[in-house]
Amino acid sequence: xxxxxxxxxxxxxxxxxxxxxxxxxxxxxxxxxxxxxxxxxxxxxxxxxxxxxxxxxxxxxxxxxxxxxxxxxxxxxxxxxxxxxxxxxxxxxxxxxxxxxxxxxxxxxxxxxxxxxxxxxxxxxxxxxxxxxxxxxxxxxxxxxxxxxxxxxxxxxxxxxxxxxxxxxxxxxxxxxxxxxxxxxxxxxxxxxxxxxxxxxxxxxxxxxxxxxxxxxxxxxxx
Amino acid sequence: xxxxxxxxxxxxxxxxxxxxxxxxxxxxxxxxxxxxxxxxxxxxxxxxxxxxxxxxxxxxxxxxxxxxxxxxxxxxxxxxxxxxxxxxxxxxxxxxxxxxxxxxxxxxxxxxxxxxxxxxxxxxxxxxxxxxxxxxxxxxxxxxxxxxxxxxxxxxxxxxxxxxxxxxxxxxxxxxxxxxxxxxxxxxxxxxxxxxxxxxxxxxxxxxxxxxxxxxxxxxxxxxxxxxxxxxxxxxxxxxxxxxxxxxxxxxxxxxxxxxxxxxxxxxxxxxxxxxxxxxxxxxxxxxxxxxxxxxxxxxxxxxxxxxxxxxxxxxxxxxxxxxxxxxx
Numbered sequence: 001x002x003x004x005x006x007x008x009x010x011x012x013x014x015x016x017x018x019x020x021x022x023x024x025x026x027x028x029x030x031x032x033x034x035x036x037x038x039x040x041x042x043x044x045x046x047x048x049x050x051x052x053x054x055x056x057x058x059x060x061x062x063x064x065x066x067x068x069x070x071x072x073x074x075x076x077x078x079x080x081x082x083x084x085x086x087x088x089x090x091x092x093x094x095x096x097x098x099x100x101x102x103x104x105x106x107x108x109x110x111x112x113x114x115x116x117x118x119x120x121x122x123x124x125x126x127x128x129x130x131x132x133x134x135x136x137x138x139x140x141x142x143x144x145x146x147x148x149x150x151x152x153x154x155x156x157x158x159x160x161x162x163x164x165x166x167x168x169x170x171x172x173x174x175x176x177x178x179x180x181x182x183x184x185x186x187x188x189x190x191x192x193x194x195x196x197x198x199x200x201x202x203x204x205x206x207x208x209x210x211x212x213x214x215x216x217x218x219x220x221x222x223x
Numbered sequence: 224x225x226x227x228x229x230x231x232x233x234x235x236x237x238x239x240x241x242x243x244x245x246x247x248x249x250x251x252x253x254x255x256x257x258x259x260x261x262x263x264x265x266x267x268x269x270x271x272x273x274x275x276x277x278x279x280x281x282x283x284x285x286x287x288x289x290x291x292x293x294x295x296x297x298x299x300x301x302x303x304x305x306x307x308x309x310x311x312x313x314x315x316x317x318x319x320x321x322x323x324x325x326x327x328x329x330x331x332x333x334x335x336x337x338x339x340x341x342x343x344x345x346x347x348x349x350x351x352x353x354x355x356x357x358x359x360x361x362x363x364x365x366x367x368x369x370x371x372x373x374x375x376x377x378x379x380x381x382x383x384x385x386x387x388x389x390x391x392x393x394x395x396x397x398x399x400x401x402x403x404x405x406x407x408x409x410x411x412x413x414x415x416x417x418x419x420x421x422x423x424x425x426x427x428x429x430x431x432x433x434x435x436x437x438x439x440x441x442x443x444x445x446x447x448x449x450x451x452x453x454x455x456x457x458x459x460x461x462x463x464x465x466x467x468x469x470x471x472x473x474x475x476x477x478x479x480x481x482x483x484x485x486x487x488x489x490x491x492x493x494x495x496x497x498x499x500x501x502x503x504x505x506x507x508x509x510x511x512x513x514x515x516x517x518x519x520x521x522x523x524x525x526x527x528x529x530x531x532x533x534x535x536x537x538x539x540x541x542x543x544x545x546x547x548x549x550x551x552x
Contacts, residue, residue, distance in 0.1 A: 013517065014514055
């Protein structure tokens with residue numbers, strides 16, 4: 001007997017594309033390029049085997065990060081999405097938090113938006129070095145806790161952290177303002193040469209501050 | 224004698240068929256269906272034949288046309304009133320009923336049909352008379368089709384395949400007109416179960432099951448339309464256009480369905496209007512899941528060929544029909 005479905009032997013279904021699919025596809029494309037650029041950065045820096053935060057390694061890694069994202073088009077929501085990818089380490093083979101923080105800082109500094117809001121609450125990541133060299137005119141608002149070296153080398157921008165930050169917060173900052181709603185770690189403001197750090201919680205220790213001001217619960221603690 | 228001529232001629236016209244009592248209608252069933260006619264102990268087989276019938280709207284002198292008789296007609300159309308102006312124009316022709324008459328041909332034809340010649344020889348000679356009459360029509364500015372041309376058209380028509388959408392849509396339509404989840408198929412004597420899941424489909428709005436003659440009519444007439452339009456394949460538009468005319472006389476609608484649409488503004492008689500509504504509804508449903516239905520049919524092909532995959536699931540009766548054909552139900 002003839003197969004009653006034989007006319008459909010060679011039929012291959014067309015994938016129905018709805019507008020949402022297009023948006024998702026373009027988002028996927030952006031995310032893939034963000035991940036690819038991050039992989040490249042990690043590959044370059046992994047030569048050091050164990051990546052340690054040092055003056056030279058931070059400058060070098062940031063310069064590499066800037067170079068890898070030079071021609072990329074993305075938005076704030078893509079940065080936030082990238083942070084989800086960091087959390088899912090199966091997609092990112094080397095979630096080195098220091099490098100991730102520098103990479104995200106480079107993304108924030110180059111983003112078109114003046115105000116960047118990142119929600120890190122209830123997330124299994126501790127980003128270090130976030131806010132590195134945030135330029136004047138930009139405001140970074142973070143919900144959740146951040147790791148060490150938050151806002152280092154701050155370059156005139158504003159960082160608001162609705163949570164705690166680690167050691168060396170605001171280290172080497174040149175100008176700008178940091179507001180930490182909870183507590184910060186040791187050596188806060190180490191080598192800072194300008195700007196203000198406002199801590200609404202407790203400061204575990206103040207570093208060697210050259211210039212600039214540090215406040216704790218509204219009261220000045222440095223100079 | 225009239226009956227003798229009627230059974231012999233390949234083209235038959237039954238005028239006002241619904242003035243024929245139901246008991247008499249069955250006499251012509253076999254002839255209409257297979258082209259076999261019996262007259263004075265002689266069997267005539269019309270190898271090429273066509274039956275036209277006219278029926279008036281119901282009045283005191285009309286009978287119901289029995290469903291088996293209706294089913295044997297491929298299509299039903301309304302010979303509409305031409306409108307005031309054209310009607311006036313027709314009425315103004317002097318002796319309009321005699322315009323196409325050709326007495327010599329008529330006499331020749333009658334003489335031939337009454338002769339004792341073998342039927343085959345008789346028909347060959349009848350064809351010659353047709354040709355003569357055809358030449359007369361040409362002189363009048365008409366362009367009749369010759370037997371050879373007719374054969375060529377039929378060959379070309381048969382060669383026009385249904386494209387995949389036309390094919391899948393027709394299957395979808397048939398499934399809605401024959402499916403019953405509860406009783407395996409629609410049957411005129413069985414009623415839909417209260418609260419049936421498939422109330423949104425046509426199976427819930429009709430009383431009877433569509434016959435197997437319906438897809439045959441559909442294919443022939445959709446092919447004819449596609450040929451007329453010079454298309455290389457039969458597409459879904461051809462199916463959609465032809466379907467109401469192949470369905471309207473074959474479906475027995477439930478009262479609720481009729482009541483919903485009978486008062487709607489329309490240009491067609493109610494049976495054709497209802498069939499158009501139904502065809503559009505199925506087309507809408509097909510449009511929403513055309514890729515999925517075609518994929519289900521493609522998957523069914525693979526399963527039939529022995530591939531061990533699951534048939535595609537779906538809510539529409541077509542998915543259930545596919546599963547049943549695959550022995551999954």
